[in-house]
Structures are given as structure tokens and as C-alpha cells.
Amino acid sequence: MSQETYVLDEEKLASYPQQPHGGKLVNRVLTGKERENAMEKAKKLPMIMVDLEAVITLEMIATGVLSPNEGFMNEEEYKSVLTKGRLKNGVVWPVPLSFAPVGDRNEQIIETLSVGDDVALVDETYDPVAILALDDLFEYDKEFRAWHLFGTTDRNHPGVDSIYRRMGETALGGPIQLLRRVHWGPFESIRLEPKDTWKLFYEEKKFNSVGGFITGANPLHRGHEYIHRNALEELDGLLVQPLVEMAKREYTRHEYRMLSYRGVLNAYYPKERTILAPLRVTYIFAGPREAVLHALIMKNYGCTHAFIGRDHAGIGDYYDKYASHTIFDEFTADELGIGIRLFHEVFYCTRCDSPASDQTCPHDDRYRINISGTGIRELLRYGVLPPKEIVRPESAQIAMQGIQPKGVDENNLAVSPVGKTIKSIFPYYLNRSRLGGPERSHPLEAGKLTIDDLEAAILDVRSNADRIYKEIFDEFSYVTDTLRSTQADWIADARESIYQQQEMVVESLEEKVNKAADKASDEFMYQDKGEAERELSVARKIFNDIPGALRSEELEYRVWNPLPYQRYRGSDEE
Ligand SMILES: [Zn+2]
Numbered sequence: 327m328s329q330e331t332y333v334l335d336e337e338k339l340a341s342y343p344q345q346p347h348g349g350k351l352v353n354r355v356l357t358g359k360e361r362e363n364a365m366e367k368a369k370k371l372p373m374i375m376v377d378l379e380a381v382i383t384l385e386m387i388a389t390g391v392l393s394p395n396e397g398f399m400n401e402e403e404y405k406s407v408l409t410k411g412r413l414k415n416g417v418v419w420p421v422p423l424s425f426a427p428v429g430d431r432n433e434q435i436i437e438t439l440s441v442g443d444d445v446a447l448v449d450e451t452y453d454p455v456a457i458l459a460l461d462d463l464f465e466y467d468k469e470f471r472a473w474h475l476f477g478t479t480d481r482n483h484p485g486v487d488s489i490y491r492r493m494g495e496t497a498l499g500g501p502i503q504l505l506r507r508v509h510w511g512p513f514e515s516i517r518l519e520p521k522d523t524w525k526l527f528y529e530e531k532k533f534n535s536v537g538g539f540i541t542g543a544n545p546l547h548r549g550h551e552y553i554h555r556n557a558l559e560e561l562d563g564l565l566v567q568p569l570v571e572m573a574k575r576e577y578t579r580h581e582y583r584m585l586s587y588r589g590v591l592n593a594y595y596p597k598e599r600t601i602l603a604p605l606r607v608t609y610i611f612a613g614p615r616e617a618v619l620h621a622l623i624m625k626n627y628g629c630t631h632a633f634i635g636r637d638h639a640g641i642g643d644y645y646d647k648y649a650s651h652t653i654f655d656e657f658t659a660d661e662l663g664i665g666i667r668l669f670h671e672v673f674y675c676t677r678c679d680s681p682a683s684d685q686t687c688p689h690d691d692r693y694r695i696n697i698s699g700t701g702i703r704e705l706l707r708y709g710v711l712p713p714k715e716i717v718r719p720e721s722a723q724i725a726m727q728g729i730q731p732k733g734v735d736e737n738n739l740a741v742s743p744v745g746k747t748i749k750s751i752f753p754y755y756l757n758r759s760r761l762g763g764p765e766r767s768h769p770l771e772a773g774k775l776t777i778d779d780l781e782a783a784i785l786d787v788r789s790n791a792d793r794i795y796k797e798i799f800d801e802f803s804y805v806t807d808t809l810r811s812t813q814a815d816w817i818a819d820a821r822e823s824i825y826q827q828q829e830m831v832v833e834s835l836e837e838k839v840n841k842a843a844d845k846a847s848d849e850f851m852y853q854d855k856g857e858a859e860r861e862l863s864v865a866r867k868i869f870n871d872i873p874g875a876l877r878s879e880e881l882e883y884r885v886w887n888p889l890p891y892q893r894y895r896g897s898d899e900e
Contacts, residue, residue: 347663354501374458394417447502463499468490476612518603546721551590590718607620716751757769761787
């Protein structure tokens, strides 16, 4: 067997609690003499120039991230994946790996090619990256691909747009061999390939289970953390893989995003059980299908379970709210070969006093701070730390340094309308004057909100978010504690003085009733007996509303045991 096929000891691999997708971990990375020879050969082959996205895909295939795929798909495989979400042999595979180069020069070369040829794939400096052993050439139907992959041919969809922008007319299929890995810049020293993680999880750390989590362009927030904690409760290890490939023009610089992850992980996560590694994967924007792809990628990294959030690789309104969940119903657990853990949208409920989802919290919007990745980025642009309930300061402090673009424009605005940002994080704000507060007499319109509203909402949440549950607890504990030294004396004092004041009012009114005439000489100056009696009865009723001072001696009645303590300690003597 040549060294290019397997990297892990197969016997050991067979004993691990997980197996690569399709049964084998692909390795198409050439090394040593084999690589030297292939490099020489590549220089004499027909050359096709590829863009960075294709280079990254080549590396993913070669290092086994996309196992069992060994190259770009031929037509039969490609159509099977598009129409059935499976490879020809029935193995689940959600997205096609196709290669249809663009450019006049590439197209001229493609015309000269035929099945059986080897082709050198080169970067823009004509340096060979890989060799493709051509086993198919087929017409690349963009509309067919867009429709089957995305369910739309609308070019506003970023995935559809990418097909038309990046793909040519003819697709080339065949297995590849990688000659040169991409340098991952600042992440080169912390990158992990599947061959590394399998060893790490199952040789070094002796895990029996690992949860995978792939995350997009946002700084680490408490919605992520909620899912991570669930994983760590259930499993031995957690592999967190932030994508370090630019998805959109506005984002948080990757180095800062990784550092913000590091900041929170260092402070709040068990170090030995949490592994953070960047993941370089091209964004396909395939919504639900991308969620399945990511689960299989986690599997190829050795994870036994895949943790999927609500808006996994989500894009706008092209799919149902939970499309990235329901797609998993199309496959059996055996076919996927990785435990799928789906999470509903996570928010912070100030009444529950914890992150929650509508699976776990019965309260409504009035107590909620929503966790919107876009909203969080906008707050950072405005230069304000998001509420601690949704982003830990350890994350936000670093993320704010890396946010792009920073600050506001000449109209004091960030990228999105400020009303949209407020609505995305503070769902109560349009209808209520404060978190948990009463309804406004006139609801506000999102379109009319200004930075002043943003400031008001932030300050409100900063002072009230952790007050609601605290006050509820204070109320309960005041009434319940029999160890009264835990309660402030001044509360009892205040309650006693309210009572004494009311006694004074009542005494005075009793006197007033006694002296009142049956008919008052001036009804604005004096009250007749009937009116004075009404005043007195109201004043007496107020006694009912004054809470008790609850001094410890008054609460002795609550502390009783039917049997003496000694009996519980084992003594049956009286
Ligand atoms: Zn709640």
C-alpha cells in the first residue's frame, strides 16, 4: 500500500469509538520522494489555474476532511449527490465536489484534454498545487446545480451567485494528489488535520466520545456556550472549529475571533477536554445541506457527535427556520454514523436567569435578550460591549478590536439600521419601556429608532437584566428565611415604621369620626361623619397591605420537629 492512502494505523482505527465517513480516512497528500517525482512530472503536464477556494477544497479532500471522496466528482457521482444527497454507492453526501474552471486560458486547455490524462492544477503563480487524474469531462449545468443544491436560481443567493461567478462550462472529474499544502498564515501553528485529531482524541486523551461544533463568522457568544456546555455534560471532549474563511465582506477579523474564543475558553471551559482548532472550509451557503456536510466533516475529524445550532450556516430567508434541523430526518442514524444534537435558538431569559431556548423557558419576550450574531457585531461597531448575558466581556473586549468596519459612519450609523439592531437583541424594546416593564401606551416603530434608543436599551439592560431575578429571590428569602440574621434589619425596621405610622393615622381618624358633625358646614374644608368613617375604614384596611417585619422571635412557630434531633442521630433514649 502506498503511503498516500492511509495515515492512521488501521488496526488502531478500528478500535476507536468512531470511524471515518464511508469507512476510510482519505490521505492524498504526497510526501518525500513521491512528492518530488510528482512535482517534476507536474511541470510538464497541461496546467489549469485554480482559485483559492479550489485550492482549499483540494486540501480538504487530500487531508481526509471530505472522506470518502478522493477527488472531484465525475458526472454520475455529481448527479447522484445533487438529486439524492448520496454518492453512487448510497453513502450520504450532501454537496457536490465539482470542478469547472473558468477563464479563456483554462478553457483552451480543457479543449485539448481527454479522459486518462493527468492535469496539473496550479495557483496564480503557476506553482503546481495538485495533480488531477482525469476520469471524466462533462457539461456543467449551472441552473441544474443551483436548483438542486439551493432550491433556487436567484442570483441574490450567495451560493447561486458563486456558481455563476466561479464555475465554467465544463467540469473535470477524477482523483487528486496534493503536492503542496496551503499555508494557513496566523493559524498554521494551531491547525489540526483529521489525522491529528483522531490521534489526539483516542490515543493521547483516551476519550470515548467527542462533540464537534463548527461555527461561522461571529465572536463567541453565550448561545454557543450553552451548546458547548450541553456537549461537555454529555461527552468526554469538545472540538470547537471556527471557520477561518471569509464569508462576507463585513466580519470580525479571524485572528481576533480566535483570540476571543481563547479568552472565553481559558476563563470558563475545562481545558483538558476542550480543543479549539480553526477550520478552513469554503462556504457553500447551502443552508440545510451544509449542516449535513459539517456533521460529516466533524465525523471525519473523529467526533462521535455533531452539535448543530438553529441558524447553522444560515443565510437570510431562503429556508425554513429549522430547515438545518429537519434535513437530518432524511437519513437514518446508521447512515450518518454520527450522533446529531440539534439546538433551538438560544436566548437569555432574565426571568429564568439563564440562557435558554423555547424548549426550556416558558417566559415571553418581555424578559428576553436575544442572541443575534449580526446584532452583536453591530453593537461592537457602535463601540459598546454587548450585555454580559449574551456575550461574555472576555469575548467582546477582543472581538471589538477586530470588528470590521469599526465605528460609525458620518450619520452616526453602523452597517445595519439601528432599529433593526435594537429589535434583534432587545425584542421587548418596541413595546415596553424597559426589560420586564409595562407596555408602552404607543409602541415604537423600528424605523424611527436612533442611537439614543440603542443607548437607552443598553443602559436599561445593564441595570435591570440581573435585577429581576435577584429581586424575586430577595422577596422569597425575606419571607422564608428563619435564620433572620441573613436578612437586613432595616427592612424589618421600615416595615415596623410603616405599621406605626398607620397606627398614628388610624388613631387620629378615630378621633375625627368621634368629633365629626352629621352635616359638614363646608364640604371642602371639613368632612361629615359618613365621610370620616370612610376615611377610617380605608386607613384600617391598609394594615392588611403592610408586610410583616418578620423578626426571628416571631418565626419560632415555623421551626418544629415531631421527633427530637437525638432520635434522628440514632439515639432511641428519651
Ligand atoms: Zn424564562
